[in-house]
Amino acid sequence: MTCSKNALVVRGGWDGHQPVEATELFIPFLEENGYTVRVEESAKIYADPEYMAGVDLIVQCMTMSTIEQDEFRGLRAAVESGTGLAGWHGGIADSYRNTSDYLHLIGGQFACHPGKHADELKGEQADNYVPYTVNMLPAAAGHPITEGIADFELETEQYWVLSDDYIDVLATTTQKARSWDPWQREVTSPAIWTRQWGAGRIFVSTPGHRVEVLQDTNVRTIIERGMLWASR
16 A cells, blocks of 8 residues: 655745735645645745655745745755755745755755836736747657757746756757847846755745746646655
């Protein structure tokens, strides 16, 4: 008989990323794969060492917000001990800006998402949607998260990411240098990456702004595989 694994979903922060709807999209997948899922609406649970010691996978969807030092230390200790950490878009790559140690743990941080020309702005989220390509690197061909997935197109927020070279990048995306932009050459950012931290694995996908992006076949497949890959 197969023992159930434990997944912790931590969600909240900016409502524009639909943290409830987005995570509800993936909870049935986790349950179908043998996980008992607990949902928390804040980072407070990270400060409970007894509970965290039994978590196999953390799925975090917490844009911005803040984290207390005991909460962060609990999260980091869990990952270092083998708990997987997975997430997408601002829910993992734009969380807890006040805590530099968290940015160090993740290895890549949202900087901006350059949007449309000023003449096209309408004061809505779509102002920041641009067409772009997610480019698979050679390493992606043989990786269980991205195997069989070719370059694909999206029209949504394109994350410009500040990162270090301890991340293992599976896919990138290149910001164009448009006539009105202040930068004068194209800039390539990681779009999908993993990171080994102690005994734990971290998975990040920057595509995933809202539910409709998460429902893209490529994005959803990558995230589902990424969660399973990261898990203890």
